Amino acid sequence: xxxxxxxxxxxxxxxxxxxxxxxxxxxxxxxxxxxxxxxxxxxxxxxxxxxxxxxxxxxxxxxxxxxxxxxxxxxxxxxxxxxxxxxxxxxxxxxxxxxxxxxxxxxxxxxxxxxxxxxxxxxxxxxxxxxxxxxxxxxxxxxxxxxxxxxxxxxxxxxxxxxxxxxxxxxxxxxxxxxxxxxxxxxxxxxxxxxxxxxxxxxxxxxxxxxxxxxxxxx
Amino acid sequence: xxxxxxxxxxxxxxxxxxxxxxxxxxxxxxxxxxxxxxxxxxxxxxxxxxxxxxxxxxxxxxxxxxxxxxxxxxxxxxxxxxxxxxxxxxxxxxxxxxxxxxxxxxxxxxxxxxxxxxxxxxxxxxxxxxxxxxxxxxxxxxxxxxxxxxxxxxxxxxxxxxxxxxxxxxxxxxxxxxxxxxxxxxxxxxxxxxxxxxxxxxxxxxxxxxxxxxxxxxxxxxxxxxxxxxxxxxxxxxxxxxxxxxxxxxxxxxxx
Numbered sequence: 047x048x049x050x051x052x053x054x055x056x057x058x059x060x061x062x063x064x065x066x067x068x069x070x071x072x073x074x075x076x077x078x079x080x081x082x083x084x085x086x087x088x089x090x091x092x093x094x095x096x097x098x099x100x101x102x103x104x105x106x107x108x109x110x111x112x113x114x115x116x117x118x119x120x121x122x123x124x125x126x127x128x129x130x131x132x133x134x135x136x137x138x139x140x141x142x143x144x145x146x147x148x149x150x151x152x153x154x155x156x157x158x159x160x161x162x163x164x165x166x167x168x169x170x171x172x173x174x175x176x177x178x179x180x181x182x183x184x185x186x187x188x189x190x191x192x193x194x195x196x197x198x199x200x201x202x203x204x205x206x207x208x209x210x211x212x213x214x215x216x217x218x219x220x221x222x223x224x225x226x227x228x229x230x231x232x233x234x235x236x237x238x239x240x241x242x243x244x245x246x247x248x249x250x251x252x253x254x255x256x257x258x259x260x261x262x263x264x265x
Numbered sequence: 266x267x268x269x270x271x272x273x274x275x276x277x278x279x280x281x282x283x284x285x286x287x288x289x290x291x292x293x294x295x296x297x298x299x300x301x302x303x304x305x306x307x308x309x310x311x312x313x314x315x316x317x318x319x320x321x322x323x324x325x326x327x328x329x330x331x332x333x334x335x336x337x338x339x340x341x342x343x344x345x346x347x348x349x350x351x352x353x354x355x356x357x358x359x360x361x362x363x364x365x366x367x368x369x370x371x372x373x374x375x376x377x378x379x380x381x382x383x384x385x386x387x388x389x390x391x392x393x394x395x396x397x398x399x400x401x402x403x404x405x406x407x408x409x410x411x412x413x414x415x416x417x418x419x420x421x422x423x424x425x426x427x428x429x430x431x432x433x434x435x436x437x438x439x440x441x442x443x444x445x446x447x448x449x450x451x452x453x454x455x456x457x458x459x460x461x462x463x464x465x466x467x468x469x470x471x472x473x474x475x476x477x478x479x480x481x482x483x484x485x486x487x488x489x490x491x492x493x494x495x496x497x498x499x500x501x502x503x504x505x506x507x508x509x510x511x512x513x514x515x516x517x518x519x520x521x
Contacts, residue, residue: 060364062337063341066337066338070338097387097390168461168488169465171466171467171490173389173436175436175467177269179268197270201390203389241341242343243341244342
């Protein structure tokens with residue numbers, strides 16, 4: 047019996063790539079959906095997204111999905127991608143301050159003014175766009191068969207800064223060291239795009255499809 | 266300080282759903298199939314792919330949507346689609362089909378607000394502004410924007426335009442030197458560096474690559490964040506992997 051995955055469709059970004067990559071990664075039935083019942087019935091949930099957090103929160107509420115997302119965050123294997131990771135924090139400094147879902151204590155910050163504006167190769171560009179290394183700082187079932195400092199594809203101008211280090215599953219360097227993956231209980235969230243990160247991204251998605259949502263937190 | 270890799274991006278011209286300008290490293294039968302070629306470049310380690318739709322008739326542009334769908338279903342690296350992106354609906358169709366970014370050229374010149382509207386609606390990360398520039402003065406050097414494959418001048422200064430497009434919400438600039446395009450003499454490094462230093466967003470250098478050292482020069486001297494090439498890869502002279510090993514040996518961070 048293949049596992050069922052709901053990719054939450056709240057109008058923020060390219061969900062076709064996510065669903066195609068999941069289907070390619072492993073044996074699963076993917077529904078890209080905004081329907082409450084289908085999301086609740088799925089074995090696992092992917093919460094993707096690109097763009098602005100303010101729009102993300104507004105769309106979630108407009109579609110009456112906020113409580114559904116909160117329920118899934120507490121109950122089933124959950125994968126947040128990019129904006130779907132940032133939305134988990136308390137607060138983003140975007141748009142003069144935007145509250146997020148607040149299931150992980152911390153803030154979402156802009157790179158501007160926080161990374162060197164000059165260097166041997168000139169200033170670092172924003173967005174942080176392209177392939178960068180992901181340094182695992184904790185063991186986790188989703189890292190299975192993924193090499194330390196493996197390459198993943200990023201595109202973002204904001205990054206998460208959790209209040210406590212325990213939730214950090216990986217870091218990446220771009221003028222500063224930022225959190226590129228978070229993990230707690232049944233939740234895993236990544237700043238990069240596994241659906242665009244070639245074989246390593248597909249492997250991470252395959253690991254997610256097999257994950258039972260448990261993690262004892264040990265290294 | 267920054268672990269971000271410099272990107273190598275093969276570019277494919279597509280006419281009515283088929284890759285043109287002869288890709289020769291795959292079987293003749295498959296040489297026009299966008300999926301086969303995309304898969305081959307993916308296997309070589311391409312960091313992204315750019316598809317330029319050069320289909321002349323608007324009616325046949327729909328074909329490009331199917332090309333993007335087919336490629337995005339099998340190749341899991343970022344895809345940019347350019348050519349004929351004229352309104353928000355074109356952007357939506359391409360992103361929905363599986364493109365990650367669209368490249369906007371003529372439509373931005375005709376109506377610059379299109380870029381801000383597209384960025385506001387879909388996010389800056391998926392809006393690439395393509396700039397075709399030609400040198401019009403030598404000392405000090407000046408470049409102007411051209412349209413229609415470099416035939417029609419606009420009188421717009423290339424650096425001003427790049428700054429304006431970055432401010433309007435472009436997430437990236439695809440910069441082509443019309444003086445170098447097709448010459449295999451290397452990028453216009455002065456142009457590339459001037460634009461890259463003028464804008465806070467990433468710049469992809471394009472036009473003129475005929476050898477691997479041109480790719481390295483585009484990054485080291487031109488300060489490009491990514492380099493785009495067509496013929497050196499299509500004719501099988503070099504693989505993307507060869508190019509990356511060359512860049513790595515030149516001290517450039519690449520994804521190997």
